[in-house]
Amino acid sequence: MLKKKRFLSLSEYTATAWLCATQAFDGNFLFVFAGYAVRMVRLLVMTAVFRSIPDTADLSLSQMLTYALLSSVLSEQLFLYTPATTALWEGSIINRFTRPVPVIGTFVAETIGKWVPSLLFYTLPVCLAAPLFGVRILPASAWNGVLFLVSLLLGISLSFAVDFIFAAFSMRMKNGCWAALAIRDAVTTLLSGSLIPFALLPKGVAAVFQLLPFGSLAGAPLSIFVGSGSAPQLIMLSVFWNLTLWPVCILYFRRSQEKMVSFGG
Amino acid sequence: MSSILSNIKTIFRLWHQYAKMDLLWLLRDTRYCLIQIFSDAVTALASVSAVLLISRKFGGIAGMSFEEMLFLCGFAVLIDGFILLFFGGNNIAYISRIIGRGQLDHMLIQPVPLWIQLLTGGFMPFSGSSKLLCGIVLTVISLRRLAFTVTPLWVLWLILNILCSAAIILSFVYVFSCCTFYAPVAAEEIAMVIHDLFSDTKTYPLAGLTKRGATVFCSILPVGLAAWFPAEMMLGKTPAGLPGITFYLAAALWCAAAVLLFRKGLIHYGKYSSNRYTGFGHR
Numbered sequence: 001m002l003k004k005k006r007f008l009s010l011s012e013y014t015a016t017a018w019l020c021a022t023q024a025f026d027g028n029f030l031f032v033f034a035g036y037a038v039r040m041v042r043l044l045v046m047t048a049v050f051r052s053i054p055d056t057a058d059l060s061l062s063q064m065l066t067y068a069l070l071s072s073v074l075s076e077q078l079f080l081y082t083p084a085t086t087a088l089w090e091g092s093i094i095n096r097f098t099r100p101v102p103v104i105g106t107f108v109a110e111t112i113g114k115w116v117p118s119l120l121f122y123t124l125p126v127c128l129a130a131p132l133f134g135v136r137i138l139p140a141s142a143w144n145g146v147l148f149l150v151s152l153l154l155g156i157s158l159s160f161a162v163d164f165i166f167a168a169f170s171m172r173m174k175n176g177c178w179a180a181l182a183i184r185d186a187v188t189t190l191l192s193g194s195l196i197p198f199a200l201l202p203k204g205v206a207a208v209f210q211l212l213p214f215g216s217l218a219g220a221p222l223s224i225f226v227g228s229g230s231a232p233q234l235i236m237l238s239v240f241w242n243l244t245l246w247p248v249c250i251l252y253f254r255r256s257q258e259k260m261v262s263f264g265g
Numbered sequence: 266m267s268s269i270l271s272n273i274k275t276i277f278r279l280w281h282q283y284a285k286m287d288l289l290w291l292l293r294d295t296r297y298c299l300i301q302i303f304s305d306a307v308t309a310l311a312s313v314s315a316v317l318l319i320s321r322k323f324g325g326i327a328g329m330s331f332e333e334m335l336f337l338c339g340f341a342v343l344i345d346g347f348i349l350l351f352f353g354g355n356n357i358a359y360i361s362r363i364i365g366r367g368q369l370d371h372m373l374i375q376p377v378p379l380w381i382q383l384l385t386g387g388f389m390p391f392s393g394s395s396k397l398l399c400g401i402v403l404t405v406i407s408l409r410r411l412a413f414t415v416t417p418l419w420v421l422w423l424i425l426n427i428l429c430s431a432a433i434i435l436s437f438v439y440v441f442s443c444c445t446f447y448a449p450v451a452a453e454e455i456a457m458v459i460h461d462l463f464s465d466t467k468t469y470p471l472a473g474l475t476k477r478g479a480t481v482f483c484s485i486l487p488v489g490l491a492a493w494f495p496a497e498m499m500l501g502k503t504p505a506g507l508p509g510i511t512f513y514l515a516a517a518l519w520c521a522a523a524v525l526l527f528r529k530g531l532i533h534y535g536k537y538s539s540n541r542y543t544g545f546g547h548r
Contacts, residue, residue: 030444030451034458044478045466045488052327052473053319176297179304186304186311195465196315202322 012101013109020113036122043072043126046195047135058199063226065135067197070222073123076115077152078218079194080159082107084167085181091262104253108160140227147231151221154238159217161242161249162188168249168256193219199228210234213241275377279385283354287391298392306395309345313338313403316468327470332410333500334470339403340499341468341492344430346397350389352435357387358460361442364530365453367539379531411500419499426495429516433487434463436519439527446530449539467491471505479505483515490515 024032050064059067071078084107087093096103130137139145166184170177189195191214198206198219209215210229216238223229291298320326320334329337352358360383363369372382404423408415438459444452471482471489482489483505494512497504 030448031454031458034441034455035461038458038462041462041486041488042466045469045471045482048471048473048478049316049326049469050473052470054323054326173300176300179297179300182304183307186308189465190311190314196319200322201315201318205318 009101009105013105016101016106016109017113017116020110021116024114024117032117033121036118039072039075039122040126043068046072053200059197059226059228062136063140063228064197064200066137066226067222069126069130069135069137070225071194071218073126074152075194076118077156078159078221079188079192080111080156080163082111082160082163082167084164085170085177088167088170088260088262089177093260093262097257103257104164104250107164111160139225144224144227144231147235148221148225151216151224151231151235151238154235154242155217155221158213158238158242158245161245162213162217164249164253165245168253171256171260174261188214188217191215192217193222197223197226197228199223211237213245216241272378272381275381276385279377279381280388283385283388284390287354287389287393291391301392302395305349305393306399309342309396309399312345312465313342313468327472328502329470329472329497332407333496335403335407336411336500337470337492337496338468339400339405339407340427340430340496341400342396342403343400343427344434344467344492346394346400347427347431348434349393349396351431352387353393354387354389357383358435358438359442359456360439361445361452361454361456364442364445364534365449365539367449369534370538423499426499426512429513430491430495432516433490433519434460436516436523437463437487439523440519443523443526443530446533463488463491467493469493470497474505476506480507483507483511487515487519 046068047065050068051061053061053064084093087096087107093103096106099106127137139148166180170180173180191209191212193209193215194217198210198215201209210219216234220229220234220238224231224234316326317331317334317338320329320331325331325334348358356362363372372379372386375382438456441459442452442456444455466488471479471493474482479489483494484490489505490512494504494507498509498512503509
């Protein structure tokens with residue numbers, strides 16, 4: 001009975017993810033493709049910036065370009081958003097509470113489903129085209145590749161926890177939820193290392209950023225991939241933040257949902 | 266002549282009204298207004314921190330010293346601040362939302378020309394001032410560190426360049442937003458994405474690009490024109506080997522393109538409107 005329930009639950013998550021994967025182009029398809037174009041332009045700008053950084057940097061140009069490319073193609077995974085805050089603002093969050101699956105699980109499934117079009121229409125073509133532009137898309141070593149996958153999964157898990165903590169915070173902010181999102185955006189971009197490798201920042205600043213939970217979201221997996229930074233140390237740090245933030249996230253989300261007020265926007 | 270004067274009067278009268286409404290928001294809903302102001306300031310400072318930290322470490326990047334980078338970042342935040350202050354309210358800077366939701370109808374029935382409404386409707390001098398203040402502070406610090414002699418004429422040139430940069434960004438956004446006249450659902454949020462194109466990229470120097478790349482980024486894809494080109498120009502350099510007039514020419518051309526396409530779109534809207542408008546809201 002328990003097994004059947006678990007299976008059913010899993011199939012419901014899969015169905016939700018599939019639904020979200022296929023509905024990406026239902027409405028705002030121009031918005032979606034414009035988003036890919038913007039990511040491409042940003043990647044070109046970043047490569048231009050990295051090409052102009054002096055040779056004395058701790059990362060080689062090849063490592064920097066790989067970092068920028070990977071950061072761009074995996075941006076939705078390294079810097080993820082669940083629909084939680086938007087749903088809160090729009091009032092559609094109430095529908096999730098009427099479904100026979102946990103709310104957090106539904107949001108996770110929706111987010112993963114929404115990645116599919118981006119992985120097919122941006123990540124794949126850009127990765128295939130990378131060698132044409134002289135950018136290496138292979139990890140520093142096979143072992144780095146394996147550790148990168150572990151770190152990426154830990155980073156995604158942590159990213160979900162951070163997103164739900166901010167969503168719970170937004171519930172308490174009521175009308176100020178977009179301000180909370182803007183602060184989260186700004187802080188995460190800077191502290192996660194999704195745009196600039198920590199190795200390019202002043203030593204003290206880089207060390208502090210790396211230790212913060214945000215550092216495990218993008219900086220850790222990308223640094224492991226290009227072969228900079230101590231992989232075991234970065235993975236241990238990610239595990240630590242996952243073990244610390246997930247209980248906080250679940251507890252805070254549960255408490256905050258009792259204070260939720262949403263009129264729709 | 267009298268109609269020009271009357272339009273100018275209307276513009277100032279509307280700015281006054283929007284300023285009053287913004288002040289009322291600050292006074293009546295102080296907590297949320299202050300949160301918004303704080304979040305804008307954090308966003309502004311975070312957006313320039315990464316590039317400033319890199320340039321601090323290497324003593325500058327792409328041929329620009331740390332102080333020059335500080336000036337570039339200050340200028341970029343000034344432009345963001347200017348756009349937020351004058352066009353941040355009521356989705357004026359995100360015009361595709363207004364068009365896509367059929368809310369242009371609300372504007373078309375007003376007894377004021379549409380261009381005046383677009384020019385004044387986003388004015389938020391209180392809640393939208395934090396980015397501009399951050400930009401002013403960063404620019405003043407950078408100019409002091411550069412030991413730059415600031416004359417009244419140079420300040421006027423700075424203001425002209427801010428106006429041109431803002432015009433390029435908004436025109437680019439409006440050009441793409443014109444798709445919404447023809448595809449209201451598909452392009453409703455396109456303005457947000459196009460704005461996003463400039464959000465962090467404009468703080469980076471583009472000297473690392475090839476000549477062809479720099480030309481593209483300073484013309485049809487005006488990321489370089491948003492802040493880097495005018496900032497270099499004001500520092501007495503020749504960005505991408507292009508003459509300074511390129512910047513003003515590009516601003517004029519992008520404005521002309523936006524006006525032309527918007528008018529064309531309006532004619533289409535006049536015939537078909539937007540099928541998304543409902544009595545209780547837009548969706």
